[in-house]
Amino acid sequence: MPNQHGASLTTWDSIRLVASKLREGFAGAPEKLRELLTGQSNMLRFALIAGVLIALCAALLGVTLVLKRYSLIGDGLSHVAFGAMTVAGVLSIAPMAVSLPVTIVISVLLLRGDKAKLKGDSAIAMLSVSALAIGYLLMNLFAPVSQSSNLSADVCSVLFGSTQKSILMLTAKDLLLCAILALVVIFVYSFFFNKIFSVTFDETFAEATGTHVKAFRVLLAVIIAITIVLAIRLVGALLITALIVFPTLCALRLFKSFRGVVACAVVISVLCAVSGILLGAALGTPMGSTIVVVDLTAFLLCILIDAVKGVFVK
Protein backbone atom coordinates (compact mmCIF):
# COMPACT_ATOMS: atom_id res chain seq x y z
CA MET A 1 0.00 0.00 0.00
CA PRO A 2 1.53 3.36 -0.93
CA ASN A 3 2.06 5.71 1.99
CA GLN A 4 2.23 9.50 1.84
CA HIS A 5 5.76 9.45 0.47
CA GLY A 6 4.68 7.27 -2.40
CA ALA A 7 6.84 4.32 -1.36
CA SER A 8 5.23 1.05 -0.49
CA LEU A 9 5.39 -0.26 3.10
CA THR A 10 5.38 -3.84 4.25
CA THR A 11 3.45 -4.83 7.38
CA TRP A 12 6.73 -5.22 9.21
CA ASP A 13 7.78 -1.71 8.23
CA SER A 14 4.57 -0.20 9.53
CA ILE A 15 4.87 -2.02 12.83
CA ARG A 16 8.44 -0.74 13.18
CA LEU A 17 7.33 2.77 12.34
CA VAL A 18 4.57 2.71 14.98
CA ALA A 19 6.95 1.21 17.53
CA SER A 20 9.54 3.91 17.00
CA LYS A 21 6.85 6.58 17.16
CA LEU A 22 5.61 5.17 20.45
CA ARG A 23 9.18 4.93 21.77
CA GLU A 24 9.81 8.56 20.92
CA GLY A 25 6.48 9.46 22.46
CA PHE A 26 7.33 7.73 25.74
CA ALA A 27 10.82 9.22 25.79
CA GLY A 28 9.50 12.72 25.31
CA ALA A 29 6.49 12.17 27.57
CA PRO A 30 7.78 13.62 30.85
CA GLU A 31 9.00 16.75 29.12
CA LYS A 32 5.81 17.18 27.14
CA LEU A 33 3.56 16.60 30.14
CA ARG A 34 5.52 19.08 32.27
CA GLU A 35 5.09 21.61 29.52
CA LEU A 36 1.36 20.94 29.18
CA LEU A 37 0.71 20.95 32.91
CA THR A 38 2.70 24.04 33.80
CA GLY A 39 2.28 25.94 30.56
CA GLN A 40 0.02 28.85 29.71
CA SER A 41 -2.80 26.75 28.32
CA ASN A 42 -5.36 25.30 30.70
CA MET A 43 -6.21 22.50 28.28
CA LEU A 44 -4.73 19.53 30.10
CA ARG A 45 -5.51 20.84 33.56
CA PHE A 46 -9.18 21.30 32.66
CA ALA A 47 -9.24 17.88 31.04
CA LEU A 48 -7.84 16.26 34.17
CA ILE A 49 -10.36 17.92 36.50
CA ALA A 50 -13.28 17.00 34.26
CA GLY A 51 -11.89 13.51 33.70
CA VAL A 52 -11.60 12.79 37.42
CA LEU A 53 -15.14 14.01 38.12
CA ILE A 54 -16.68 12.11 35.22
CA ALA A 55 -14.78 8.90 36.01
CA LEU A 56 -15.96 9.17 39.60
CA CYS A 57 -19.63 9.50 38.62
CA ALA A 58 -19.40 6.72 36.06
CA ALA A 59 -17.87 4.34 38.60
CA LEU A 60 -20.53 5.11 41.24
CA LEU A 61 -23.43 4.46 38.91
CA GLY A 62 -21.62 1.63 37.20
CA VAL A 63 -21.84 -0.41 40.40
CA THR A 64 -25.63 -0.17 40.43
CA LEU A 65 -25.97 -0.73 36.69
CA VAL A 66 -23.68 -3.77 36.61
CA LEU A 67 -25.19 -5.40 39.69
CA LYS A 68 -28.73 -4.86 38.40
CA ARG A 69 -27.71 -6.26 34.99
CA TYR A 70 -28.44 -2.92 33.37
CA SER A 71 -25.07 -2.38 31.63
CA LEU A 72 -26.70 -2.45 28.22
CA ILE A 73 -29.17 0.23 29.21
CA GLY A 74 -26.18 2.49 29.83
CA ASP A 75 -24.90 1.63 26.38
CA GLY A 76 -28.27 2.30 24.78
CA LEU A 77 -28.55 5.63 26.56
CA SER A 78 -25.18 6.77 25.27
CA HIS A 79 -26.38 6.18 21.72
CA VAL A 80 -29.52 8.14 22.45
CA ALA A 81 -27.35 10.96 23.76
CA PHE A 82 -25.33 10.83 20.53
CA GLY A 83 -28.49 11.08 18.44
CA ALA A 84 -29.71 14.01 20.51
CA MET A 85 -26.37 15.79 20.17
CA THR A 86 -26.47 15.61 16.40
CA VAL A 87 -30.00 17.00 16.41
CA ALA A 88 -28.69 19.86 18.53
CA GLY A 89 -25.85 20.36 16.05
CA VAL A 90 -28.29 20.51 13.16
CA LEU A 91 -30.45 23.04 14.96
CA SER A 92 -27.34 24.98 16.02
CA ILE A 93 -28.14 24.79 19.74
CA ALA A 94 -25.70 23.88 22.49
CA PRO A 95 -25.42 20.06 22.38
CA MET A 96 -26.08 19.60 26.08
CA ALA A 97 -29.27 21.68 25.98
CA VAL A 98 -30.81 18.94 23.84
CA SER A 99 -28.97 15.79 24.79
CA LEU A 100 -29.37 16.19 28.55
CA PRO A 101 -33.18 16.44 28.65
CA VAL A 102 -33.68 13.82 25.92
CA THR A 103 -31.37 11.33 27.62
CA ILE A 104 -32.99 11.96 31.01
CA VAL A 105 -36.47 11.32 29.57
CA ILE A 106 -35.42 8.10 27.80
CA SER A 107 -33.49 6.95 30.87
CA VAL A 108 -36.50 7.45 33.14
CA LEU A 109 -38.71 5.60 30.66
CA LEU A 110 -36.27 2.67 30.45
CA LEU A 111 -35.58 2.35 34.17
CA ARG A 112 -39.00 3.36 35.47
CA GLY A 113 -40.19 -0.05 36.45
CA ASP A 114 -40.36 -3.73 35.71
CA LYS A 115 -43.50 -3.22 33.70
CA ALA A 116 -41.75 -0.95 31.21
CA LYS A 117 -42.09 -2.57 27.83
CA LEU A 118 -38.79 -1.23 26.51
CA LYS A 119 -36.64 -3.17 28.93
CA GLY A 120 -35.98 -6.27 26.88
CA ASP A 121 -32.48 -6.46 25.44
CA SER A 122 -33.75 -6.55 21.85
CA ALA A 123 -35.69 -3.36 22.54
CA ILE A 124 -32.53 -1.69 23.85
CA ALA A 125 -30.60 -2.88 20.81
CA MET A 126 -33.29 -1.41 18.60
CA LEU A 127 -33.20 1.90 20.42
CA SER A 128 -29.38 2.05 20.23
CA VAL A 129 -29.06 1.49 16.54
CA SER A 130 -32.01 3.74 15.68
CA ALA A 131 -30.52 6.62 17.63
CA LEU A 132 -27.12 6.01 16.07
CA ALA A 133 -28.51 5.79 12.55
CA ILE A 134 -30.70 8.86 12.89
CA GLY A 135 -27.79 10.79 14.38
CA TYR A 136 -25.42 9.93 11.54
CA LEU A 137 -28.09 10.49 8.90
CA LEU A 138 -28.86 13.96 10.21
CA MET A 139 -25.19 14.84 10.37
CA ASN A 140 -24.81 13.82 6.74
CA LEU A 141 -27.93 15.56 5.52
CA PHE A 142 -27.04 18.81 7.18
CA ALA A 143 -23.29 18.67 6.62
CA PRO A 144 -23.36 20.93 3.54
CA VAL A 145 -25.25 23.69 5.39
CA SER A 146 -23.60 23.51 8.80
CA GLN A 147 -20.58 25.60 9.68
CA SER A 148 -18.43 22.58 10.38
CA SER A 149 -16.50 21.46 7.36
CA ASN A 150 -15.08 18.15 8.49
CA LEU A 151 -17.91 15.66 8.87
CA SER A 152 -15.92 12.51 9.57
CA ALA A 153 -13.85 14.26 12.21
CA ASP A 154 -17.05 15.48 13.88
CA VAL A 155 -18.59 12.02 13.90
CA CYS A 156 -15.38 10.50 15.12
CA SER A 157 -15.06 12.94 17.98
CA VAL A 158 -18.58 12.31 19.23
CA LEU A 159 -18.36 8.55 18.87
CA PHE A 160 -14.83 7.96 20.11
CA GLY A 161 -13.90 11.17 21.90
CA SER A 162 -11.04 11.66 19.47
CA THR A 163 -8.63 14.52 19.73
CA GLN A 164 -10.74 17.22 18.13
CA LYS A 165 -13.63 18.72 20.08
CA SER A 166 -12.99 16.31 22.91
CA ILE A 167 -12.20 16.72 26.56
CA LEU A 168 -9.12 18.73 25.64
CA MET A 169 -11.23 21.50 24.17
CA LEU A 170 -13.16 22.34 27.35
CA THR A 171 -13.71 26.01 28.02
CA ALA A 172 -13.91 27.33 31.57
CA LYS A 173 -17.70 27.51 31.20
CA ASP A 174 -17.88 23.88 30.03
CA LEU A 175 -15.76 22.83 32.95
CA LEU A 176 -17.96 24.68 35.43
CA LEU A 177 -21.13 23.06 34.07
CA CYS A 178 -19.47 19.67 34.07
CA ALA A 179 -18.24 20.13 37.64
CA ILE A 180 -21.65 21.23 38.91
CA LEU A 181 -23.43 18.28 37.33
CA ALA A 182 -20.80 15.83 38.54
CA LEU A 183 -20.97 17.19 42.07
CA VAL A 184 -24.77 16.87 42.04
CA VAL A 185 -24.42 13.21 41.04
CA ILE A 186 -21.78 12.55 43.69
CA PHE A 187 -23.81 14.30 46.39
CA VAL A 188 -27.04 12.47 45.57
CA TYR A 189 -25.24 9.13 45.47
CA SER A 190 -23.47 9.57 48.79
CA PHE A 191 -26.51 11.04 50.53
CA PHE A 192 -28.70 8.10 49.53
CA PHE A 193 -25.91 5.51 49.69
CA ASN A 194 -27.68 3.13 52.10
CA LYS A 195 -30.97 3.42 50.30
CA ILE A 196 -29.32 2.81 46.94
CA PHE A 197 -27.76 -0.32 48.41
CA SER A 198 -31.12 -1.53 49.67
CA VAL A 199 -32.92 -0.85 46.39
CA THR A 200 -30.12 -2.45 44.35
CA PHE A 201 -29.91 -5.52 46.56
CA ASP A 202 -33.61 -6.19 46.92
CA GLU A 203 -36.19 -3.93 45.33
CA THR A 204 -39.17 -5.97 46.51
CA PHE A 205 -38.10 -5.85 50.15
CA ALA A 206 -37.41 -2.14 49.95
CA GLU A 207 -40.80 -1.46 48.43
CA ALA A 208 -42.69 -3.78 50.78
CA THR A 209 -41.15 -2.16 53.83
CA GLY A 210 -42.04 1.35 52.77
CA THR A 211 -39.15 2.79 50.72
CA HIS A 212 -40.35 4.86 47.79
CA VAL A 213 -38.73 2.61 45.22
CA LYS A 214 -40.37 4.32 42.26
CA ALA A 215 -38.99 7.70 43.29
CA PHE A 216 -35.57 6.12 43.66
CA ARG A 217 -35.72 4.57 40.23
CA VAL A 218 -36.46 7.98 38.74
CA LEU A 219 -33.68 9.59 40.78
CA LEU A 220 -31.18 6.94 39.66
CA ALA A 221 -32.33 7.22 36.06
CA VAL A 222 -31.77 10.98 36.13
CA ILE A 223 -28.27 10.81 37.57
CA ILE A 224 -27.37 7.98 35.19
CA ALA A 225 -28.46 10.12 32.25
CA ILE A 226 -26.44 13.10 33.51
CA THR A 227 -23.36 10.92 33.93
CA ILE A 228 -23.67 9.49 30.43
CA VAL A 229 -24.08 12.87 28.79
CA LEU A 230 -20.99 14.10 30.66
CA ALA A 231 -18.99 11.00 29.79
CA ILE A 232 -19.50 11.55 26.06
CA ARG A 233 -17.02 14.42 26.38
CA LEU A 234 -14.46 12.13 27.97
CA VAL A 235 -14.54 8.94 25.92
CA GLY A 236 -17.20 9.39 23.24
CA ALA A 237 -20.58 7.72 22.89
CA LEU A 238 -19.38 4.30 21.80
CA LEU A 239 -16.92 3.82 24.63
CA ILE A 240 -18.95 5.01 27.61
CA THR A 241 -19.93 1.49 28.59
CA ALA A 242 -16.27 0.86 29.37
CA LEU A 243 -16.24 3.63 31.98
CA ILE A 244 -19.37 2.13 33.51
CA VAL A 245 -18.52 -1.57 33.59
CA PHE A 246 -14.74 -1.87 33.95
CA PRO A 247 -14.25 -0.24 37.38
CA THR A 248 -17.06 -2.32 38.90
CA LEU A 249 -15.88 -5.55 37.31
CA CYS A 250 -12.38 -4.84 38.68
CA ALA A 251 -13.72 -4.07 42.16
CA LEU A 252 -15.94 -7.17 42.21
CA ARG A 253 -12.81 -9.28 41.88
CA LEU A 254 -11.15 -7.64 44.86
CA PHE A 255 -13.85 -6.77 47.43
CA LYS A 256 -16.80 -8.53 48.97
CA SER A 257 -18.68 -5.69 50.68
CA PHE A 258 -20.84 -3.19 48.81
CA ARG A 259 -19.00 -0.28 50.42
CA GLY A 260 -15.65 -1.82 49.44
CA VAL A 261 -16.74 -2.43 45.87
CA VAL A 262 -18.00 1.13 45.44
CA ALA A 263 -14.84 2.67 46.96
CA CYS A 264 -12.54 0.44 44.93
CA ALA A 265 -14.44 1.10 41.70
CA VAL A 266 -14.13 4.84 42.26
CA VAL A 267 -10.39 4.66 42.93
CA ILE A 268 -9.71 2.43 39.93
CA SER A 269 -11.88 4.53 37.65
CA VAL A 270 -10.18 7.79 38.64
CA LEU A 271 -6.68 6.32 38.39
CA CYS A 272 -7.41 4.89 34.94
CA ALA A 273 -8.92 8.13 33.70
CA VAL A 274 -5.98 10.21 34.94
CA SER A 275 -3.37 7.88 33.51
CA GLY A 276 -5.33 7.54 30.29
CA ILE A 277 -5.56 11.31 29.85
CA LEU A 278 -1.85 11.81 30.63
CA LEU A 279 -0.83 8.98 28.31
CA GLY A 280 -3.07 10.25 25.56
CA ALA A 281 -1.72 13.78 25.89
CA ALA A 282 1.89 12.62 25.95
CA LEU A 283 1.64 10.18 23.05
CA GLY A 284 -0.90 12.13 21.03
CA THR A 285 -3.26 9.16 21.00
CA PRO A 286 -7.05 9.59 21.17
CA MET A 287 -8.11 10.16 24.79
CA GLY A 288 -11.17 7.91 24.78
CA SER A 289 -9.51 4.80 23.42
CA THR A 290 -6.44 5.33 25.60
CA ILE A 291 -8.56 5.53 28.76
CA VAL A 292 -10.49 2.41 27.79
CA VAL A 293 -7.29 0.48 27.07
CA VAL A 294 -5.96 1.50 30.49
CA ASP A 295 -9.27 0.32 32.02
CA LEU A 296 -8.94 -2.99 30.23
CA THR A 297 -5.37 -3.38 31.50
CA ALA A 298 -6.58 -2.70 35.05
CA PHE A 299 -9.27 -5.34 34.64
CA LEU A 300 -6.76 -7.94 33.45
CA LEU A 301 -4.52 -7.04 36.40
CA CYS A 302 -7.43 -7.57 38.79
CA ILE A 303 -8.14 -11.00 37.30
CA LEU A 304 -4.48 -11.83 37.83
CA ILE A 305 -4.52 -10.60 41.45
CA ASP A 306 -7.71 -12.58 42.09
CA ALA A 307 -6.16 -15.73 40.62
CA VAL A 308 -2.95 -15.33 42.62
CA LYS A 309 -4.99 -14.72 45.77
CA GLY A 310 -6.98 -17.89 45.05
CA VAL A 311 -3.78 -19.92 44.79
CA PHE A 312 -2.40 -18.61 48.09
CA VAL A 313 -5.64 -19.00 50.03
CA LYS A 314 -5.87 -22.65 49.00
Added chain:
Amino acid sequence: MELLRFEDVSVGYEGKPVAEHLTFTVNEGDYLCIVGENGAGKSTLMKTLLSLRAPLQGTITFSPALKKNEIGYLPQQTEIQRDFPATVTEVVRSGCLNRSGLCPIYTKAQRKTADDWMERLGILPLRKKSYRALSGGQQQRVLLARALCATKTLLVLDEPVAGLDPIVTADLYALIKRLNTEDHLTVIMVSHDIAAALTYADHILQVAHGGCYFGTTDAYRTSEPGSQFIKRAGESNA
Protein backbone atom coordinates in the same frame (compact mmCIF):
# COMPACT_ATOMS: atom_id res chain seq x y z
CA MET B 1 -56.37 -6.70 68.49
CA GLU B 2 -57.17 -6.83 64.81
CA LEU B 3 -54.21 -5.99 62.56
CA LEU B 4 -55.72 -6.34 59.12
CA ARG B 5 -58.97 -7.36 57.54
CA PHE B 6 -59.71 -8.54 53.99
CA GLU B 7 -63.35 -8.25 52.95
CA ASP B 8 -64.44 -9.98 49.76
CA VAL B 9 -61.10 -9.14 48.14
CA SER B 10 -60.13 -10.40 44.69
CA VAL B 11 -56.49 -10.32 43.68
CA GLY B 12 -54.90 -10.73 40.29
CA TYR B 13 -52.91 -8.92 37.66
CA GLU B 14 -53.74 -6.96 34.54
CA GLY B 15 -57.41 -7.03 35.48
CA LYS B 16 -57.57 -10.84 35.54
CA PRO B 17 -58.50 -12.22 38.97
CA VAL B 18 -56.47 -15.16 40.27
CA ALA B 19 -58.01 -15.63 43.70
CA GLU B 20 -61.47 -14.27 44.39
CA HIS B 21 -63.73 -13.47 47.35
CA LEU B 22 -61.10 -13.63 50.07
CA THR B 23 -62.40 -12.74 53.49
CA PHE B 24 -60.21 -13.09 56.51
CA THR B 25 -58.77 -11.22 59.47
CA VAL B 26 -55.38 -11.32 61.13
CA ASN B 27 -55.17 -10.51 64.83
CA GLU B 28 -52.12 -9.53 66.79
CA GLY B 29 -50.08 -12.59 67.73
CA ASP B 30 -51.61 -14.83 65.06
CA TYR B 31 -49.57 -17.31 63.02
CA LEU B 32 -51.31 -17.57 59.69
CA CYS B 33 -50.24 -19.90 56.92
CA ILE B 34 -51.42 -19.31 53.38
CA VAL B 35 -51.51 -22.61 51.52
CA GLY B 36 -52.69 -23.64 48.10
CA GLU B 37 -51.57 -25.16 44.86
CA ASN B 38 -49.19 -23.52 42.39
CA GLY B 39 -50.91 -20.81 40.43
CA ALA B 40 -53.73 -20.48 42.96
CA GLY B 41 -52.70 -16.91 43.71
CA LYS B 42 -50.68 -17.19 46.92
CA SER B 43 -47.90 -14.90 45.72
CA THR B 44 -50.32 -12.42 44.19
CA LEU B 45 -52.23 -12.34 47.46
CA MET B 46 -49.00 -11.69 49.34
CA LYS B 47 -48.06 -8.83 47.00
CA THR B 48 -51.50 -7.32 47.55
CA LEU B 49 -51.13 -7.72 51.31
CA LEU B 50 -47.82 -5.85 51.15
CA SER B 51 -49.47 -3.09 49.08
CA LEU B 52 -47.18 -3.86 46.15
CA ARG B 53 -50.28 -4.42 44.05
CA ALA B 54 -53.80 -3.02 44.29
CA PRO B 55 -56.70 -5.41 44.89
CA LEU B 56 -59.09 -5.86 41.96
CA GLN B 57 -62.09 -5.53 44.25
CA GLY B 58 -63.07 -5.56 47.89
CA THR B 59 -61.55 -3.67 50.80
CA ILE B 60 -58.43 -4.21 52.83
CA THR B 61 -58.32 -2.47 56.20
CA PHE B 62 -55.07 -2.06 58.07
CA SER B 63 -55.22 -1.26 61.74
CA PRO B 64 -53.80 2.19 62.54
CA ALA B 65 -51.21 0.42 64.67
CA LEU B 66 -49.77 -1.19 61.55
CA LYS B 67 -47.97 1.39 59.48
CA LYS B 68 -46.56 0.39 56.14
CA ASN B 69 -43.04 0.96 57.33
CA GLU B 70 -43.52 -1.51 60.16
CA ILE B 71 -43.91 -4.67 58.15
CA GLY B 72 -41.01 -7.10 58.03
CA TYR B 73 -40.82 -9.10 54.83
CA LEU B 74 -38.77 -12.12 53.87
CA PRO B 75 -39.01 -12.37 50.09
CA GLN B 76 -37.84 -15.21 47.92
CA GLN B 77 -34.26 -14.85 46.80
CA THR B 78 -33.61 -13.27 43.45
CA GLU B 79 -31.06 -13.97 40.76
CA ILE B 80 -29.30 -10.66 41.44
CA GLN B 81 -28.57 -11.54 45.06
CA ARG B 82 -26.66 -14.72 44.29
CA ASP B 83 -23.45 -12.92 43.39
CA PHE B 84 -24.12 -9.57 45.03
CA PRO B 85 -21.17 -8.07 46.90
CA ALA B 86 -22.46 -7.33 50.39
CA THR B 87 -21.46 -8.23 53.90
CA VAL B 88 -23.97 -9.75 56.30
CA THR B 89 -23.97 -6.54 58.35
CA GLU B 90 -24.75 -4.44 55.29
CA VAL B 91 -27.73 -6.61 54.40
CA VAL B 92 -29.14 -6.81 57.93
CA ARG B 93 -28.78 -3.09 58.61
CA SER B 94 -30.63 -2.24 55.41
CA GLY B 95 -33.75 -3.53 57.19
CA CYS B 96 -33.64 -0.46 59.44
CA LEU B 97 -33.90 1.95 56.51
CA ASN B 98 -37.68 2.10 56.42
CA ARG B 99 -37.72 4.16 59.59
CA SER B 100 -34.73 6.41 58.96
CA GLY B 101 -36.43 8.95 56.73
CA LEU B 102 -33.91 11.19 55.04
CA CYS B 103 -31.07 10.46 57.46
CA PRO B 104 -28.14 9.33 55.29
CA ILE B 105 -26.43 7.15 57.93
CA TYR B 106 -27.52 4.45 60.36
CA THR B 107 -28.05 5.70 63.89
CA LYS B 108 -26.46 4.04 66.89
CA ALA B 109 -29.83 2.56 67.87
CA GLN B 110 -30.31 1.10 64.40
CA ARG B 111 -26.86 -0.48 64.43
CA LYS B 112 -27.66 -1.94 67.85
CA THR B 113 -30.98 -3.37 66.60
CA ALA B 114 -29.16 -5.04 63.72
CA ASP B 115 -26.49 -6.48 66.04
CA ASP B 116 -29.12 -7.75 68.47
CA TRP B 117 -31.04 -9.62 65.80
CA MET B 118 -27.86 -11.09 64.34
CA GLU B 119 -27.02 -12.30 67.84
CA ARG B 120 -30.51 -13.79 68.33
CA LEU B 121 -30.37 -15.62 65.00
CA GLY B 122 -26.86 -16.90 65.59
CA ILE B 123 -25.28 -15.10 62.65
CA LEU B 124 -23.22 -12.54 64.58
CA PRO B 125 -19.98 -14.47 63.94
CA LEU B 126 -20.71 -14.21 60.20
CA ARG B 127 -21.24 -10.45 60.24
CA LYS B 128 -18.15 -9.60 58.21
CA LYS B 129 -18.61 -12.47 55.79
CA SER B 130 -19.78 -12.00 52.26
CA TYR B 131 -23.47 -12.74 51.77
CA ARG B 132 -22.85 -14.63 48.53
CA ALA B 133 -20.42 -17.00 50.26
CA LEU B 134 -23.01 -18.24 52.79
CA SER B 135 -25.04 -21.45 52.68
CA GLY B 136 -28.73 -21.31 51.78
CA GLY B 137 -29.81 -21.64 55.41
CA GLN B 138 -27.43 -18.91 56.57
CA GLN B 139 -28.65 -16.62 53.80
CA GLN B 140 -32.25 -17.12 54.92
CA ARG B 141 -31.27 -16.20 58.49
CA VAL B 142 -29.58 -13.04 57.22
CA LEU B 143 -32.69 -12.07 55.28
CA LEU B 144 -34.84 -12.93 58.31
CA ALA B 145 -32.68 -10.71 60.53
CA ARG B 146 -33.14 -7.91 57.99
CA ALA B 147 -36.91 -8.43 58.03
CA LEU B 148 -36.90 -8.34 61.84
CA CYS B 149 -35.03 -5.03 61.83
CA ALA B 150 -37.91 -3.62 59.79
CA THR B 151 -40.73 -4.61 62.13
CA LYS B 152 -42.01 -4.81 65.66
CA THR B 153 -45.43 -6.17 64.75
CA LEU B 154 -45.89 -8.14 61.56
CA LEU B 155 -43.58 -10.58 59.81
CA VAL B 156 -44.49 -11.71 56.30
CA LEU B 157 -42.61 -14.71 54.89
CA ASP B 158 -42.70 -15.99 51.32
CA GLU B 159 -41.75 -19.69 51.12
CA PRO B 160 -38.95 -19.26 53.66
CA VAL B 161 -37.73 -22.87 53.47
CA ALA B 162 -37.61 -23.22 49.69
CA GLY B 163 -34.45 -25.08 48.71
CA LEU B 164 -33.28 -25.82 52.26
CA ASP B 165 -32.38 -29.26 53.59
CA PRO B 166 -34.64 -30.92 56.23
CA ILE B 167 -32.51 -30.08 59.27
CA VAL B 168 -32.09 -26.44 58.36
CA THR B 169 -35.78 -26.31 57.51
CA ALA B 170 -36.78 -27.62 60.95
CA ASP B 171 -34.44 -25.13 62.65
CA LEU B 172 -35.91 -22.24 60.70
CA TYR B 173 -39.50 -23.29 61.48
CA ALA B 174 -38.67 -23.56 65.18
CA LEU B 175 -37.05 -20.15 65.08
CA ILE B 176 -40.08 -18.55 63.42
CA LYS B 177 -42.37 -20.19 65.99
CA ARG B 178 -40.27 -18.73 68.81
CA LEU B 179 -40.51 -15.28 67.26
CA ASN B 180 -44.26 -15.76 67.27
CA THR B 181 -44.61 -17.01 70.85
CA GLU B 182 -41.74 -15.27 72.65
CA ASP B 183 -41.51 -11.99 70.76
CA HIS B 184 -45.25 -11.81 70.06
CA LEU B 185 -44.72 -11.11 66.39
CA THR B 186 -47.64 -11.74 64.12
CA VAL B 187 -46.56 -14.14 61.37
CA ILE B 188 -48.05 -14.54 57.92
CA MET B 189 -46.36 -17.24 55.88
CA VAL B 190 -46.92 -18.45 52.36
CA SER B 191 -45.99 -22.09 52.23
CA HIS B 192 -46.08 -25.21 50.12
CA ASP B 193 -45.39 -27.30 53.14
CA ILE B 194 -48.85 -28.27 54.40
CA ALA B 195 -47.48 -30.55 57.12
CA ALA B 196 -45.44 -27.74 58.68
CA ALA B 197 -48.36 -25.35 58.28
CA LEU B 198 -50.57 -27.71 60.32
CA THR B 199 -47.88 -28.12 62.98
CA TYR B 200 -46.92 -24.49 63.53
CA ALA B 201 -49.72 -22.20 62.38
CA ASP B 202 -52.82 -21.41 64.37
CA HIS B 203 -54.78 -20.16 61.36
CA ILE B 204 -54.88 -21.43 57.81
CA LEU B 205 -55.99 -19.65 54.66
CA GLN B 206 -56.36 -21.97 51.72
CA VAL B 207 -56.39 -20.22 48.38
CA ALA B 208 -57.95 -22.09 45.47
CA HIS B 209 -59.76 -21.32 42.25
CA GLY B 210 -63.03 -22.86 43.38
CA GLY B 211 -63.23 -21.11 46.70
CA CYS B 212 -61.15 -20.18 49.68
CA TYR B 213 -61.15 -21.45 53.19
CA PHE B 214 -60.18 -19.51 56.27
CA GLY B 215 -60.23 -20.76 59.85
CA THR B 216 -58.19 -22.02 62.74
CA THR B 217 -55.89 -24.92 62.08
CA ASP B 218 -58.07 -27.35 64.04
CA ALA B 219 -61.20 -26.36 62.17
CA TYR B 220 -59.30 -26.57 58.87
CA ARG B 221 -58.20 -30.14 59.55
CA THR B 222 -61.77 -31.37 59.76
CA SER B 223 -63.24 -29.06 57.11
CA GLU B 224 -64.21 -30.31 53.67
CA PRO B 225 -61.59 -28.39 51.59
CA GLY B 226 -58.97 -28.85 54.30
CA SER B 227 -59.24 -32.61 54.67
CA GLN B 228 -59.27 -33.03 50.90
CA PHE B 229 -56.18 -30.86 50.40
CA ILE B 230 -54.32 -32.60 53.23
CA LYS B 231 -55.23 -35.98 51.79
CA ARG B 232 -54.02 -35.05 48.33
CA ALA B 233 -50.80 -33.52 49.67
CA GLY B 234 -50.24 -36.69 51.72
CA GLU B 235 -50.76 -38.91 48.70
CA SER B 236 -48.32 -36.97 46.58
CA ASN B 237 -45.72 -37.11 49.35
CA ALA B 238 -46.09 -40.84 49.89
